[in-house]
Amino acid sequence: MAEAIDRTPPILALVLDNLQVVSYKWLSRKFAISSNESKRLLQDVADKHGDNLEIVYAVSGQSKADCNCYSVKLVPKCKLQEAKDMLEGHISIHIYSIQPSLPKDPAALWSAEYVQSEELFRQPSDLDNCLRDNRFSAVSCSAVTRKVTETSLTGTASKVSAKPSGADKLPIPTSGNKIAAPSRSPQKQSTVQTEVSAAPGHISAQSKRDGDGDSTIDLGNTSKGPGTLERPGSKPGPVSKKKTTGTGDGGSLANLWGRAGSKLKPVQAEAPAGLAPNSGNIETSELAPDPFSDDSDDEDATHFAHLRRGDMKNKSKRTRRMVLDDDSSDENNVELEEENIISLSSPEVPKERPEKSTIPVKNGKGFGIPVLPLDRVKDDTPVIESKKSEDGKILQVDARASESAPAAVNGTSTASAPELKKRKVLKTRIDERGREVTEVIWETESPASKDNKNEDNTSNCADVSHGTVQLEPVEIPNIKLNAKATAGKTTGTKATGGKSSAKISKDSQQGRISSFFKKKN
Amino acid sequence: MVELAETRLPRKQAAYTPKDEEFDLRSQKYKGQQYSHLYYCRLHKLREVLTSVAQQSYPKARVRTILGLEEGEDCIVIGTLYKQMQLKPSILDEYAKERSVIPLVSPRNFVHANDYLILEDESGRIRLVGDTVFPTAYVTGVVIAVYGYEGSDGEFVVKQMLEPGLAPQGQFPSQSSSGEDKYVALVSGLRTCASEANPLQFQLLVDYLTGHLGDEKEQSAAAKVVHVVIAGDSVHLQYNLLTGQSVQSKDQQKLVEPIKELDLALTQLAAAVPTDIMPGSNDPANFSLPQQPLHACLFPGASVYSTFFAATNPHCFELDGVRILGTSGQNIDDLDKYSVADSKVEFMERTLRWRHIAPTAPDTLGCYPYTDRDPFILNACPHIYFCGNQKKYETKLLQDERGRTVRLISVPRFCDTGVAVLVNLKNLDCHSLSLSTDMLKSNGI
Incomplete structure (x- = not known):
C-alpha cells in the first residue's frame, strides 16, 4: 500500500491534468501491478479525491429480471444504487475507471486501454509482456503456452524485410529474406573476382564489410559512414536486403526482380568501386530509413495482408506504378544523367549502372532469374540466351572494373560513356478495362538520343502491352550485348546495331522507333 | 512483479478433443462434380x-x-x-x-x-x-x-x-468427473469495427473471461470457464472496398483494422483461456459449408498460442467427453427462410431429429459437393448443440424417450445484445452473461 500512496499523485495528474481516462487495466499495465491491486489503488484515489472525479463502477451480479442471466454493467457513480437494485445475490462492485468527466461515447473508456494494448501487441513477438501472458489477471491458466518458435521466426523475418519496406510503405513478403540470402553468395563471389581484377585495398574493405554485413543496422551505419569506395562491395548481404526492401514498392514479384537487380548492383558497384559517390549517397539514403522505420506492428499484424497486397499489385501491374513514383524523381535524373541507366528495380545508384548496367539491368528488368554478371558467367549458367554476348560484355566490364577500381571515377564514367545507355521511359496508356497503365521501359540509347525521348514515349504508348514490359528488358540486354552477338532475338523492333558508338546507337534507336511505327501502320 | 505473488486462481481445465475432421475439405478434390x-x-x-x-x-x-x-x-x-x-x-x-x-x-x-x-x-x-x-x-x-x-x-x-430421430448419443460423462462446475463460453457476432458494435462491451467480455473483471468471487466464476468458442461473424469487413481493382493503401488499413482489433482481443483471450474461433457468413473464409478455418495469418498475435484453435464452421469437439456441436448460424437461418417454427431452438431441434444439421444444403445453402459422404449427417448426437448469430438468446433442454439429452442454445449476436452464453459441462445448465454499458450512455442524456 505504501506504493499505492506514492502513486496517487501521478494518477491524479493523469486524470486531472491530462484529462485522461484511467481504467484499472490500463493502470495495472502502466504500473505493472495486478488488476486487483490496481482496483484497490483506484479505490484509494477515489476515496481521497472522489469529489473531483467521475467514477465508473463495474457492477455485476445475478439479474433480478432474468434469473438465468449474469449481468455485468458499467455504471457511473450516480447510478450505482440503481444498478445494484437490478441485481440480486452476491454483487461485485469495483471501480472500472476514473476520469475527469463522463465521455459522451462509452467507447472512449476503451480507447486509452486499446492504444496501450496495441503498443504491447506491437512489441516483438518473442517478448512476453503482460498482454501476452495475462500476468495481471487473477486467474492463471496453465494450459496456455506460446509457441514462439515458428511463428516468431516468421514474424521476425517479416520484420527484417518489413523494416525497410516500412520506410517505403510497402512491406515485403517474408520470402524476400530467403531470396536475399542466396544473393549473398554470388555477391561474395563477385567480390572475389573484383578483388582479383581490382585493387587489393578494395578487397580488404570488402572483406570487412562482409563481416559487418550480417547486421542490418550496422550496414546502414557503415554504408553511411564509409566512403563510396567501400560501399558497393561492403554491402553484399545486407545491402541486398535493403535494396530489395527499397525496391519493395513494387509487388512481390517486383521485389524478386528488384532483389536480383540489387544483387547485381552491389557487385557491379564493386567493380567500379570508386565510381559513384552519388550512388553511394543514394544507397545510403535508401538504407538510412531502415533503422528508423520500426514497423514491427505492421508486420505482425498484417504480414498476411502484405502478401496479399503484393499479389494485388502484381495483378494490376501496380508494381510499375510504384516504381514510377520513385521514378518521378528519377525522370529528371534520367534526363540529366542520360548516361546513367536506371534499373527498374529501384531508384538506385544511377552512376554505377551505366557500366554495369548491362548486367544489372537485365536482372532488374525482369528476369526472375538473377543473372550474375561476372560471377555467373564464369560460375555457370547465364540464364539468358545472350550468354555469349554477356560473356563479351562481362569481359568488358571486368576490364573496366579493373581500371576503375583502382580509383578513378572519371575513368569509369568515361568508360561507360561510349557504351549504349539504357534509359527509363514511362509509357502511359489506357488499357482495355479503361485503366490508366503506366509502364516503365528500358531503352537503349546513346547519349545523343535524348531527343528521342518524347518520341519514344509516344510511340511506345501505342504498342506497349502487358507482355512488352518484360520483353523489353530482355531486349535491352541483348542490344547491349549486340556488339558481339547481334541479338536478333525477340526484339526485332528494337534490334539495333548494338554497337557502342553513340551515333549508331542513336540511329538504331530512332530507326527502331520508326520501324515500330511502320510495323504498326 | 513481486506484488503479483498474490495468489492467482488456477483456471479449471477440461480435456479438449476437436472433431472437425468431418468438415475438413483438404482431403477433397473438386473435379467438377455436381450435387x-x-x-x-x-x-x-x-x-x-x-x-x-x-x-x-x-x-x-x-x-x-x-x-x-x-x-x-x-x-x-x-x-x-x-x-x-x-x-x-x-x-x-x-x-x-x-x-x-x-x-x-x-x-x-x-x-x-x-x-x-x-x-x-x-x-x-x-x-x-x-x-x-x-x-x-x-x-x-x-x-x-x-x-x-x-x-x-x-x-x-x-x-x-x-423422422430418423435423435442420433445415438455417447455416454454423458458428467457424474464421473468429480462434480466440478466447468463452463464453456459461447459467443458470436462480435463484428469488430462494425458501426453497431461497442468495443467496450467486447473488452468487458474479454476482461471477464480472462479474469480481470470483478471481485474475487466473480473471478473465481471466470476461472471455471474452461473454453471459449467464438461462433462466427467476428469481424465486420468493408467488402465494398474490394472492387476487384487494386486496393488503396488507406483502404487496406480499413480492411485490416477489424482483423487487427480482433486479433488483439483474441490474443488476450488465448493467453488466458482456450479459445476456438469459427468462421461465419461474413468472415474472410470460404462461403460454402463447411467453412474452413480462418487462416492463422489473420491472427499473428493469437495464433502462436497453444490455446488458440481455428475451427471449421460446423464445429464439433469434446470437452471432458461432452460432445459439443455448433454452427455459425447459416443452417438455421436458411431453415428460417424456407420453413416456419416458433423459435430458433425449434429449428435446431428439428435438425437433430432429422439427423441432419443442414438439410437445405445444397439446395438453398452453399455447400461443397461431396461425392463420398454427407458430412452434415449426425452420426452421433451432441450433448450441446449451439447455433450462432441469432437474434436472441434461447435455450432448451431436449430429451427424447430414450434418455438422450441435448442442450440447445441459440447464441445471440454479441454486437447487438452484449450477451454471451455459459454452459455448465457438469449438468448442461446454461445461463447468459450480459455485458452492458448502456447505463453510461443514458447518463449523458
Missing part, C-alpha cells in the same frame, strides 16, 4: 436408419420404392423431400423480372400456404398429401419415411411421417 452424390449419400445413409425406425413402428408394412407402389396398399416409402414453394426465388424468374419494370419483391420468408411436399427416391417422385403432412415444418433435402398408401390420383396419402 447429386450428396443427395445420394444422404438418402443412402439415412435409409438404413429410417428402415429400422419404420419397421419398429409398423412391423407389418413393407418398405417400397416409389415406382413399386401399389395402389391402396399400406406401405412405407423412404425418400428425400422436395418442397414445392411458389415463393422460392428462382434465378430464372429473377433474371426475367430484373429486366422488367416491376421491382422484385424479396420476402423475408418464402413459405406460402400453397406449398406442398414431394417425396423422391431413386426411382421417382410422388406428391404427399394427407392431414399429417405439414409442409411448413419441412424443407427440401430432409430424408424421411412416410407411412401410408398410394391414392387413386397418383398421390401418396400419408398416415404418418417418420
